[in-house]
Amino acid sequence: MTKxxxxxxxxxxxGDQFPDAVTGSDETAVFxxxxxxxxxxxxIKESLNxxxxxxxxxxxYIDHFELVYHLTSLxxxxxxxxxxxxxxxxxxxxxSVVSLWQGADFQEREIYDLMGIxxxxxxxxxxxxxxDGFQGHPLxxxxxxxxxxGGKASL
Amino acid sequence: MTLSTEPITINMGPQHPxxxxxxxxxxxxxxxxxxxxxxxxxxxxxxIEKLAEHKTYIQDIPFTDRLDYLASMSSxxxxxxxxxxxxxxxxxxxxEYIRVIMAELMRIASHLMGVGFFLNDMGxxxxxxxxxxxxxxxxxxxxxxVCGQRLTYNYMRFGGVSHDIPGEFIPALKRFIDEMPGFxxxxxxxxxxxxxxxARAKGVGILPADKAINASxxxxxxxxxxxxxxxxxxxxxxIYDRFDFDIPTGTNGDNYDRYRVKIEEMRQSVCIIEQxxxxxxxxxxxxxxxxxxKPPKGEAYCHIEGPKGELGFYLVSDxxxxxxxxxxxxPALINLTxxxxxxxxxxxxxxxxTFGSIDICMGEVDR
Numbered sequence: 001m002t003k004x005x006x007x008x009x010x011x012x013x014x015g016d017q018f019p020d021a022v023t024g025s026d027e028t029a030v031f032x033x034x035x036x037x038x039x040x041x042x043x044i045k046e047s048l049n050x051x052x053x054x055x056x057x058x059x060x061y062i063d064h065f066e067l068v069y070h071l072t073s074l075x076x077x078x079x080x081x082x083x084x085x086x087x088x089x090x091x092x093x094x095x096s097v098v099s100l101w102q103g104a105d106f107q108e109r110e111i112y113d114l115m116g117i118x119x120x121x122x123x124x125x126x127x128x129x130x131x132d133g134f135q136g137h138p139l140x141x142x143x144x145x146x147x148x149x150g151g152k153a154s155l
Numbered sequence: 156m157t158l159s160t161e162p163i164t165i166n167m168g169p170q171h172p173x174x175x176x177x178x179x180x181x182x183x184x185x186x187x188x189x190x191x192x193x194x195x196x197x198x199x200x201x202x203i204e205k206l207a208e209h210k211t212y213i214q215d216i217p218f219t220d221r222l223d224y225l226a227s228m229s230s231x232x233x234x235x236x237x238x239x240x241x242x243x244x245x246x247x248x249x250x251e252y253i254r255v256i257m258a259e260l261m262r263i264a265s266h267l268m269g270v271g272f273f274l275n276d277m278g279x280x281x282x283x284x285x286x287x288x289x290x291x292x293x294x295x296x297x298x299x300x301v302c303g304q305r306l307t308y309n310y311m312r313f314g315g316v317s318h319d320i321p322g323e324f325i326p327a328l329k330r331f332i333d334e335m336p337g338f339x340x341x342x343x344x345x346x347x348x349x350x351x352x353x354a355r356a357k358g359v360g361i362l363p364a365d366k367a368i369n370a371s372x373x374x375x376x377x378x379x380x381x382x383x384x385x386x387x388x389x390x391x392x393x394i395y396d397r398f399d400f401d402i403p404t405g406t407n408g409d410n411y412d413r414y415r416v417k418i419e420e421m422r423q424s425v426c427i428i429e430q431x432x433x434x435x436x437x438x439x440x441x442x443x444x445x446x447x448x449k450p451p452k453g454e455a456y457c458h459i460e461g462p463k464g465e466l467g468f469y470l471v472s473d474x475x476x477x478x479x480x481x482x483x484x485x486p487a488l489i490n491l492t493x494x495x496x497x498x499x500x501x502x503x504x505x506x507x508x509t510f511g512s513i514d515i516c517m518g519e520v521d522r
Binding site for chain 1: 196197200202204205206209366368369370371372382384389390391454456458465467469471479480482484488489491492493521522
């Protein structure tokens with residue numbers, strides 16, 4: 001069974017290396033500051049042998065975006081969830097982890113396309129599913145499905 | 156006299172007999188050799204993740220059928236497992252066994268299709284496909300017996316499955332399981348040592364193990380590169396820990412290894428179904444769950460070993476009847492990350508075969 005590492009323990013390990021990076025933790029996840037994301041990810045990739053990135057998800061919580069990274073170590077068969085919040089709604093930018101895990105390539109492009117979060121350092125930051133001229137980011141909560149283009153239907 | 160040359164970019168797809176769905180590649184050639192490739196997705200993008208936020212949890216089950224439409228049972232399975240984890244729903248024993256039987260039958264059907272079309276792309280025009288479809292038809296007949304559908308089953312429910320298996324299912328399944336190993340041998344007889352298959356697939360499209368892990372590749376592609384990682388063993392879900400089966404792996408990570416891994420996985424699936432049939436208990440097939448299920452606030456990520464790789468669902472619930480976030484971890488999309496590196500330096504014909512060996516389904520890639 002893949003062992004889910006304890007959030008507070010991993011938060012402790014990260015906190016020892018990066019004093020300001022951790023903003024919180026719960027049972028299975030560690031929250032870090034988005035500016036420190038790349039450094040923390042590199043650290044836990046090496047120290048916990050997390051060589052496999054299962055998935056990256058972006059969730060729109062209206063006042064902030066949350067990025068969820070599910071990471072696993074194939075050799076040790078353990079995993080952890082790394083989360084980061086992004087409070088900028090106009091132009092959210094988060095560091096890209098493509099340099100650590102190539103598997104982030106298409107997933108980050110998908111998040112840019114559908115949620116509008118840009119990833120700094122990604123070699124090919126452009127839309128992946130929607131066509132180039134598309135306006136808006138459909139998975140955001142303020143993009144409505146009432147009328148084409150994302151607006152709300154008026155009475 | 157020197158000839159001046161320049162690279163040429165050719166567009167392949169989205170409509171092309173070999174692109175396994177609407178997949179487009181913009182390939183740059185230097186003569187016949189590929190020097191760059193850019194995949195273009197989105198021709199089958201239907202906005203499933205957004206639509207799912209507007210429907211209740213049970214109304215989202217048919218959406219999952221249409222993700223990887225060649226492995227609907229697996230997508231159903233992963234989704235219902237994720238919701239059950241989120242809402243804390245128990246599943247009766249009989250339902251667990253039925254689910255495993257369905258999932259393994261689906262794996263065989265998906266691999267038959269994948270291998271058949273892989274060989275089709277190589278030039279064995281339709282013969283292997285139709286031999287394999289002969290068996291796939293039997294599997295689809297079994298599914299039709301159970302849920303009335305041949306492609307998009309909508310069979311699994313939260314807390315079990317929608318209907319119990321009818322009386323004639325087990326004898327038909329037994330007949331199928333008894334004759335299937337013979338048929339797999341029949342496919343091997345003509346193809347495993349075939350000169351053309353060996354020349355076109357061995358040593359072509361090599362994916363080293365460390366690159367595969369780094370690129371989050373999963374499924375037969377990862378195992379073909381020699382990495383012994385199968386979620387049914389590494390992170391067992393449902394009742395997979397009760398069955399005895401092997402995980403076939405390749406050695407070189409070339410197209411031939413991926414093809415062999417799929418064939419061997421079919422044999423292992425037959426083995427699992429045999430064991431599940433023996434152990435199948437009597438009882439209920441579905442726990443009573445409210446139609447407008449309102450899971451408590453929280454999130455759950457649940458992944459299964461689908462035929463194409465790690466199929467995962469990440470669900471966030473805000474306590475209402477509709478999911479707040481419905482995210483699909485699509486193995487086919489992530490497996491395509493390595494396509495460019497596997498075909499650069501090879502010729503176009505090799506690119507088609509390498510693409511076929513990854514075995515994708517565009518419904519899942521584009522969602």
